[in-house]
Amino acid sequence: HLNAYLHLSNKIAQNGHRISFLIPTKTKSKLETFNLYPDLITFVPIIVPHIDGLPPGAETTSDVPIHLQPLIMTAMDRTESDIELLLLDLKPDIVVFDFAYWLPKLARSLGIKSVLYSTVTPLTVYYFTMSPAAEGQHSGNKFTEVDPMQPRSGFPVSLSIKLHNHEAREFAALKAMKFGSDVIFYDRLCASLSQCDATGFRTCREIEGSYIDNLGSHFGKPVFLSGPIILNPPTSTLEEKWIKWLGKFKARSVIYCALGTLKPPLGAGSIEEALPEGFEERVQGRGVVHGGWVQQLRILEHPSIGCFITHCGLSSLFEGLMNQCQLVLLPHAGDQFFSARIMSNSLKVGVEIEKGEEDGLFTKESVCKAVRTVMEDDSEVGREVKANHAKLRDLLSSEYLESSYIDSFCQNLQDLVG
Numbered sequence: 178h179l180n181a182y183l184h185l186s187n188k189i190a191q192n193g194h195r196i197s198f199l200i201p202t203k204t205k206s207k208l209e210t211f212n213l214y215p216d217l218i219t220f221v222p223i224i225v226p227h228i229d230g231l232p233p234g235a236e237t238t239s240d241v242p243i244h245l246q247p248l249i250m251t252a253m254d255r256t257e258s259d260i261e262l263l264l265l266d267l268k269p270d271i272v273v274f275d276f277a278y279w280l281p282k283l284a285r286s287l288g289i290k291s292v293l294y295s296t297v298t299p300l301t302v303y304y305f306t307m308s309p310a311a312e313g314q315h316s317g318n319k320f321t322e323v324d325p326m327q328p329r330s331g332f333p334v335s336l337s338i339k340l341h342n343h344e345a346r347e348f349a350a351l352k353a354m355k356f357g358s359d360v361i362f363y364d365r366l367c368a369s370l371s372q373c374d375a376t377g378f379r380t381c382r383e384i385e386g387s388y389i390d391n392l393g394s395h396f397g398k399p400v401f402l403s404g405p406i407i408l409n410p411p412t413s414t415l416e417e418k419w420i421k422w423l424g425k426f427k428a429r430s431v432i433y434c435a436l437g438t439l440k441p442p443l444g445a446g447s448i449e450e451a452l453p454e455g456f457e458e459r460v461q462g463r464g465v466v467h468g469g470w471v472q473q474l475r476i477l478e479h480p481s482i483g484c485f486i487t488h489c490g491l492s493s494l495f496e497g498l499m500n501q502c503q504l505v506l507l508p509h510a511g512d513q514f515f516s517a518r519i520m521s522n523s524l525k526v527g528v529e530i531e532k533g534e535e536d537g538l539f540t541k542e543s544v545c546k547a548v549r550t551v552m553e554d555d556s557e558v559g560r561e562v563k564a565n566h567a568k569l570r571d572l573l574s575s576e577y578l579e580s581s582y583i584d585s586f587c588q589n590l591q592d593l594v595g
């Protein structure tokens with residue numbers, strides 16, 4: 178979220194606006210290099226209070242394993258009074274936020290507009306905020322195990338966007354999960370949505386399709402699209418060790434698999450610990466596992482990379498779309514399921530790894546099948562995916578597309594303030 182918000186801030190600053198970027202104190206140093214307009218974007222440090230159960234000094238979800246994320250939300254909620262003092266001092270025209278569900282009410286009390294800017298596909302927010310009543314549930318506010326993932330009548334989402342049973346179950350559980358301060362995820366998001374003045378999304382009509390035009394009436398709020406906001410590769414060149422390793426392979430022959438900023442597998446101190454016995458020896462010279470941070474933007478643009486297996490985090494997806502490598506999709510959670518469906522079923526620019534309908538498990542055979550489908554020359558689907566991907570890449574990389582979305586996003590913000 179912080180990455181996506183800083184990318185947005187850079188684009189808004191490019192249009193001449195001044196931004197105060199509220200960020201936890203220690204996390205500030207991790208993002209400073211991505212601040213392209215330090216004269217317009219000011220990092221404002223926020224002290225995140227300690228909550229029992231959190232490791233000392235934990236500030237963001239990247240500091241904790243996934244099961245402690247709700248405590249990070251609780252800590253964020255405890256900054257409300259500090260944020261109020263800051264808003265009184267900074268006097269912004271607009272506050273852009275996402276999980277701080279108390280913020281729109283606070284902003285309104287200070288005469289400030291608020292925009293809920295989502296870093297996930299709008300389809301996720303649509304399904305996430307479908308109330309049990311809207312889903313035709315007769316059991317009050319309880320989300321059934323498998324939400325009927327049919328869109329509400331009159332909402333033109335093609336049925337190609339459908340969750341598998343295990344995904345719908347997980348999605349229903351996530352909606353009902355207490356996600357900080359004893360507030361369930363569903364209520365947190367609905368409160369933000371109902372009280373903000375407008376919504377914003379990091380996407381474009383060319384990816385989402387025509388349903389996006391119906392969202393405003395569904396949410397009862399204006400919907401501003403910022404475009405995908407794809408980063409230009411950083412000035413740093415690819416590390417020597419990766420240049421050397423990738424240089425051994427012929428063009429478009431290497432498969433790069435990365436699952437975002439996810440953590441090591443539960444129960445393992447590192448990814449290396451979780452590898453099968455003798456795995457690294459078996460792949461010696463042909464494959465490598467790296468548990469740290471890599472320069473993903475630089476790796477994706479390397480000529481040896483022929484295939485990108487991604488968990489479908491929106492940033493990684495957009496980065497994959499901007500490069501020549503074929504896309505194999507392995508969504509893990511929440512919004513990633515919807516993004517994977519849009520890419521595989523609607524846009525047909527990638528192939529999903531088949532998983533068990535009920536248990537969601539996948540096998541090395543299903544990974545291999547998806548990779549062969551996109552990589553083998555005689556694969557009809559591979560050729561179709563490659564052609565669709567190339568068309569979308571050309572569209573997304575047009576200077577006009579990006580500037581038209583961000584210009585209208587900034588204009589919408591200005592009109593909101595009046």
Ligand SMILES: C[C@@H]1O[C@H](OP(=O)(O)OP(=O)(O)OC[C@H]2O[C@@H](n3ccc(=O)[nH]c3=O)[C@H](O)[C@@H]2O)[C@H](O)[C@H](O)[C@H]1O
Nearest residue numbers: 296437438439469470471472473474490491492493512
């Ligand atoms: C909203 C939330 O975004 C999350 O995104 P996450 O951070 O997992 O992945 P990306 O969006 O690909 O973002 C990851 C970003 O880190 C970069 N990167 C990652 C690993 C590495 O070694 N090197 C890198 O440069 C990568 O290039 C991308 O820009 C989840 O989807 C979650 O489901 C969603 O709700």
